[in-house]
Each structure stands twice: as structure tokens, then as C-alpha cells.
């Protein structure tokens with residue numbers, strides 16, 4: 001089978017999948033792990049099956065994949081689709097390269113540098129350096145590593161005993177900071193969770209108290225890790241106040257803007273990150289609100305030298321990094337060796353819609369989140385369970401049940417919602433309350449799809465209250 005016909009066939013199946021995702025009501029087939037593993041033919045054969053058979057395999061994969069571009073998909077902090085960025089994925093695969101040197105990835109290096117500079121500029125970072133990473137988790141870890149490097153410049157050479165080093169995050173921060181605390185060697189118990197106010201934002205007065213307490217107890221603080229857009233509530237920490245406390249104590253300030261970074265495009269919402277220019281580093285996931293296919297995530301730091309030291313290979317990679325690439329090789333600022341060209345898909349999408357397009361996209365998301373919040377507020381069987389700053393809409397079904405019953409009902413409701421297959425949202429909790437967290441980060445969501453979602457939640461909630469089994 002010749003290449004052109006094969007690729008045409010692949011494309012027609014992908015196009016059909018994407019189109020049907022907008023029309024079909026089910027987001028997922030709902031097969032259990034057991035049943036799917038029994039019914040799928042995934043064996044790796046002794047003798048190859050040929051290219052024609054790959055088309056059948058592609059069809060089965062598409063059939064059993066979750067339709068993350070469907071309007072009912074509101075589960076994680078990403079969804080939807082940018083067609084130009086899909087083209088970027090295809091071209092990146094076809095031009096298969098690694099991002100370590102300019103020599104091997106000339107145009108891709110320039111594209112990645114263009115993107116990093118523009119993101120830094122949006123945060124008023126001035127001269128800076130960055131890298132695309134494997135995600136916000138990795139960006140947060142790099143932020144902590146840079147902070148460690150700034151406090152203990154020899155630690156990257158001599159290692160360090162992190163048992164007395166502490167960093168501060170809000171109690172609403174992402175779990176990647178816990179993992180990073182393990183990886184960078186301070187241990188999870190030395191990651192101090194600072195209290196939040198009723199809006200889910202880190203409290204500056206509590207941060208100040210925690211820093212002073214740590215010092216009194218003989219610990220060495222080295223980083224304040226703020227969040228712009230928390231995972232569950234979508235809260236934005238007060239960066240300006242936190243940065244002034246961090247710098248007063250000579251601490252590195254990193255901002256996890258994996259989820260909220262896109263507010264920087266909008267004159268209406270960029271004040272949510274007021275003070276970002278005072279931070280030392282931040283990360284921002286373009287694969288979240290910007291709808292770029294996973295993975296596409298930036299880490300940006302003001303002091304290039306700190307990142308370069310953190311990523312130093314001690315001149316052992318003499319076969320790769322030559323003196324001619326000293327100033328242009330991006331691999332000198334990355335923890336990875338081989339690294340995908342993730343910049344291309346973002347660059348194509350950005351060129352397609354421009355800053356103005358990103359701004360109107362996120363403003364539309366906010367409009368839809370306002371709409372959903374209003375529907376919840378106006379329905380007497382539903383209640384919001386946290387304030388909204390971003391597009392996270394955290395609510396629960398209350399119906400006519402006792403308070404004590406609501407966690408059981410909402411847990412079951414979420415399970416039934418998944419079995420029903422038309423909508424996906426995540427289950428989480430706020431304080432002791434089990435909640436449904438729906439997130440608007442998918443450009444195919446509409447007011448109509450949100451109306452159907454509300455109808456579906458209420459109908460399932462009523463069935464559970466009446467003790468009816470799922471249909």
C-alpha cells in the first residue's frame with residue numbers, strides 16, 4: 001500500500017472520528033477494564049500483519065477511545081481541539097527530530113524560542129530563558145530545582161541533605177509539588193502547606209507565620225510556590241503580596257500557572273495574575289486551556305544561568321553539544337536528552353488565531369462558566385460549593401435529601417454519569433463535601449450542551465433519591 005493512499009485512509013478515519021464526536025451523544029463506550037481487555041486484539045504478532053491491517057487497528061483504537069473533543073467532556077483541565085495544532089503534531093512526527101541542538105532541529109529551535117519569548121513577554125518577565133517540558137508537574141519540579149540552586153549553588157555538584165530545607169505551597173496546590181519534593185530531595189514532609197482563605201487563595205499572613213516558624217525551628221526556607229489557577233477551585237493566589245514576602249526573606253518565588261496562565265492574554269482577566277512579573281519562574285500548560293494536544297507545557301525563568309546550571313551535564317555530552325551551538329542549543333536548558341518538538345503545534349495554532357483569538361477563546365470559556373454557575377444557582381436541586389474565579393464550576397446535587405446523605409448521593413451520581421456516557425466531569429471534594437467539578441476548557445461546549453448536562457445531573461440525582469436503578 002503506497003504511503004499517500006495509506007495516509008489518506010488514516011486521515012479520513014481521524015476526520016470521521018472527530019466529526020462524529022460532535023454528533024454522537026456518547027463520549028465513551030463504557031466497557032469495563034475486564035471486558036475491553038477480553039474483547040480487544042492487542043497481541044504483538046510474530047509475523048507482521050502489514051500496513052492494510054494497521055487501518056483496522058486504527059479503527060478499533062478510535063472506537064474505544066474517549067471522545068475528548070465532545071461538548072460533554074468537562075472532566076480534566078483540558079479538552080476540545082485546535083485543528084492547526086493537530087497538523088503540527090503530524091508535521092512534528094513526519095520531521096521527527098530531537099530538540100537538543102540547533103544543528104538537528106534548526107527551524108524547530110527558532111520556533112520554540114519564539115514561543116518561550118512571547119510567553120515570557122506576556123508575563124512581563126524581561127530577559128529570560130525557558131524550555132518546553134513534559135508538563136506542569138515537570139515545570140513545578142524545575143521551579144523547585146532552580147530555587148534549590150539559587151539557595152545552595154553547590155548542591156547540583158555536591159548533592160545536599162534536604163532534611164532541613166523547606167518550601168511553601170498553598171493547601172490547595174497541585175500534587176506535583178509533593179512529588180517534586182521527593183525528587184529534589186527535601187521530602188514531602190518539608191513541603192509546608194499554607195492555609196488558604198475562603199476563596200481558596202494562599203493567605204499572605206499565614207505564609208509569613210509559616211516562614212517565621214520554620215526559621216525558629218531551625219529550618220532553611222528556600223521557595224514560595226504560588227498557584228495561578230488551582231486544580232479544584234480554580235483560585236489565583238495573590239502573587240504581588242506573596243512575592244514581596246518571598247523576596248523579603250530571600251526566597252525564590254515560582255508560580256504554577258499550568259492552568260491559569262492563559263488569563264495573561266485577556267485585558268479583562270490578566271489582573272488575576274497581578275504581580276507575575278515579580279516571580280522568579282513560572283510554568284504554563286498550553287495543553288490545558290489553550291486546547292493544544294497533550295503535551296505542550298512551558299517553564300520560564302528570569303535567570304537563565306540558574307536553569308543552565310540545573311540542567312548541566314558537566315560537559316560529558318561532548319558527542320552532542322559542540323561549541324558552535326553554545327548560544328543556541330536548547331538542550332542546555334532541559335533535563336531531557338531526546339525531546340519532542342512540542343512547539344510546532346502551539347506555534348501553528350498561535351499563528352492561526354493570534355493573541356486576540358486566545359483572549360476571546362478564554363473570555364468565551366468564562367462566559368460559559370458564568371452560565372453554568374447561574375444554572376446551578378437557579379436550580380433548587382443543586383448548589384455551588386465554592387466561589388468561582390476561573391472556569392472550574394464546583395457544585396453538588398442536593399435534591400430533597402438530608403445533608404448526611406449528600407456525599408453518598410453525589411458519589412453515586414458521578415458513577416452513573418460516567419455509565420450514562422454523555423458527560424464526563426470529575427469527582428472531587430471541597431472540605432468534607434463530595435462535589436462534581438466541571439471545567440470549561442473545551443471549545444465545543446455550548447449553552448445548549450450545558451443545559452443538557454444540568455438536566456442529566458438532576459434526572460440521575462432524582463433516580464438515586466427514589467432508589468431507582470440505572471437504566
Ligand SMILES: Cc1ncc(COP(=O)(O)O)c(C=O)c1O
Pocket residue numbers: 077134135136137138173174176227229230231256258259285297
Ligand atoms: C494547578 C496544576 N498544576 C500543575 C498540574 C500538572 O500539570 P501536568 O498534567 O501538565 O503535569 C495540574 C494538572 O492538572 C494542575 O491542575
